[in-house]
Amino acid sequence: MKLTINGEPREVAAGTVWSLLEELGLHPQGTIVERNREIVDRQAYRETHLSQGDVLELVRLVGGG
Amino acid sequence: MRTEPRVDFSPQETQRYSRNALLAQVGWEGQARWHASRVLVVGAGGIGSAALLYLAAAGVGRLGLVDGDAVELSNLQRQILHRTADLGRRKVESAAGSLTGLNPYCQVQTFDLRLNPANVGEVVQGFELVLDASDNFPTRFLVAACCWQYKIPLVSAAATGWHGQLLVAAPGAENPCYRCLVPEMPPAAAVPASTQVGILGAVAGAMGCLQAVEALKLLLGLESDLNRRLLAYDGLQGRFQSLARVKRPDCPLCGPGK
Numbered sequence A: 001m002k003l004t005i006n007g008e009p010r011e012v013a014a015g016t017v018w019s020l021l022e023e024l025g026l027h028p029q030g031t032i033v034e035r036n037r038e039i040v041d042r043q044a045y046r047e048t049h050l051s052q053g054d055v056l057e058l059v060r061l062v063g064g065g
Numbered sequence B: 001m002r003t004e005p006r007v008d009f010s011p012q013e014t015q016r017y018s019r020n021a022l023l024a025q026v027g028w029e030g031q032a033r034w035h036a037s038r039v040l041v042v043g044a045g046g047i048g049s050a051a052l053l054y055l056a057a058a059g060v061g062r063l064g065l066v067d068g069d070a071v072e073l074s075n076l077q078r079q080i081l082h083r084t085a086d087l088g089r090r091k092v093e094s095a096a097g098s099l100t101g102l103n104p105y106c107q108v109q110t111f112d113l114r115l116n117p118a119n120v121g122e123v124v125q126g127f128e129l130v131l132d133a134s135d136n137f138p139t140r141f142l143v144a145a146c147c148w149q150y151k152i153p154l155v156s157a158a159a160t161g162w163h164g165q166l167l168v169a170a171p172g173a174e175n176p177c178y179r180c181l182v183p184e185m186p187p188a189a190a191v192p193a194s195t196q197v198g199i200l201g202a203v204a205g206a207m208g209c210l211q212a213v214e215a216l217k218l219l220l221g222l223e224s225d226l227n228r229r230l231l232a233y234d235g236l237q238g239r240f241q242s243l244a245r246v247k248r249p250d251c252p253l254c255g256p257g258k
């Protein structure tokens, strides 16, 4: 499936937000996901299906200072 | 906006702040507002150093500063309030010296402690704006809860590695809070600390500068997009992201019945 992730075109195997994060090696509890300009509820990552052409912004949650 | 210097600023202050006052949104009324304001910064580390220096330089009249640590050698690659000669000193003392050295018209109140549920209310009350520049999630949750409870606007900035983020949590039932974005304490494995993965000093500083910009705007009553957005910075890619935040219906902090 072709997606745009953080501004870059990407081809991925994943079908859900959860499996996408797994594929990219990102921790689901440490990643904020915006899909097509809406933040996805962290509790809904497994049920949120991706579609061809989705635009995703992935933000690593940080807490340091 | 008044364009002439106010009589209650000395000639030295009038010169010092002349470039602030030339900004159409600031003027001498805005400068007087900054001078009369009381701002608390939690953490005198990499982010807090930059934020505090710019708030003091801009002429914020009273700065509160919370930090319970001493200056260590490993701090100095990013915590630019502190000098090599300050090694071993209490961070709040070292920071206060730097800030009043930069702007003697700025009064600094120091809190040499770690915030906990028992002391946070007493520290935060008395300030009209809080900047969270702390280095851990438990403190972030504590500060967010206290600011929400006392209806104090919060500018929250964080950084680890090459990444930073910034948001404003303004009081008001319609606004999303910090916990709308981070409902649960993330496990340590999901959010590695800078002691494990490092932090670029300039990235922390960039976030502190942006935090100071938002703070100075809030003090003037200027609107910010960051009330409803998250600004994220990826220093490695050289890319900013701006994400729309929404109010979480079941938010543990600002949700119904809270």
Ligand SMILES: [Zn+2]
Pocket: B176, B177, B178, B179, B180, B181, B247, B248, B251, B252, B253, B254, B255
């Ligand atoms: Zn909330």
